[in-house]
Amino acid sequence: MFLIIRWAGRTGLIAAFGALAACSSLQSSDSFLGVITPYRIEVVQGNVVTREMAAAVRPGMSRTQVRDILGSPLLTDIFHADRWDYMFTIRRQGAEPQRRRVTAYFDGEQLARVEADELPSEQEFVDSIDTFKRRGDPPKLALTEEQLKALPPPAPRPAEEAPRAAPARTYPPLEPSGG
Template identity: 80%
Template sequence: MSLILSWACRAGLAVTLGSLAACSSLQSTEDNFLGVITPYRVEVVQGNVVTREMAAAIRPGMSRTQVRDILGSPLLTDIFHADRWDYLFTIRRQGAQPQRRRVTAWFDGEQLTRLEADDLPSEKEFVDSIDTFKRSRKVPQLALTEEQLKALPAPAPRPAEETPPPAPLRSYPPLEPSGG
């Protein structure tokens, strides 16, 4: 009897291990289950996005308030390094490469002395780098060509504006009694 149970336990263990091995081989390297189901991953964004255009607007001699207005509040300020603001930015988005950038603003009192930054992308480059849909987008045309302007119908003439009748004259009692 114990020999049969021992053999059944071994067979059950072999089937279980074989099933687990088969399941792991069905998963692809992209963390898809059976190539169809992709688990949700939380998008993690930390810090301020600082683009090339924003950094170009910063000039030495600006006040801390002016720098904050353009770049936003710094992610790191340190009481031991009061002359330094650190802007760190990280993003992990499913389907896009993780990104990390650092911008450091150096101050002398209330005035900016210099701005040190990693290679910053333009706004368009940043948006393209996090766009996970990668479909072609048709950009709408915002201005008419000369031919399209000529094809437009002429505007209808405006009717002559009538002058409104004058407001009736009203007599109101004085706000304060007249002293006499």
């Protein structure tokens, strides 16, 4: 009897380890059996800083002007009061993860310089996170001359009627009249 319980305990322990190993391998893959793809949360952290935004920032600008263009920095450090760090990361299902860093250095209240990773333009950034890419040419919204000629002529408009008189009032006016 003791041997049976001991054997069942070992079998259960092996089954539990096998299940744990299977769970960890499922979490690391993008799909289950190549069919089911789990939902992944879109994680966006920090400020998007594009090439156009970085080009608008010039040395000599005040901290307020820099904040107006780039937004509030993700990191300000009391030990480095002359430095603002802008970090940006995004993980979106169906798109490559992105990570960028921009650092603004100040001399007092004036911007001294900006250091940045390679920044995309606004359109390049939008294209990189667009997971609903359209295929083929966009549909044409204009008719050709032949298609315009093939359309039926517009229906004639009814003759415009004379303006109607206002309906007679059945209630007293809101404001007293004259005197």
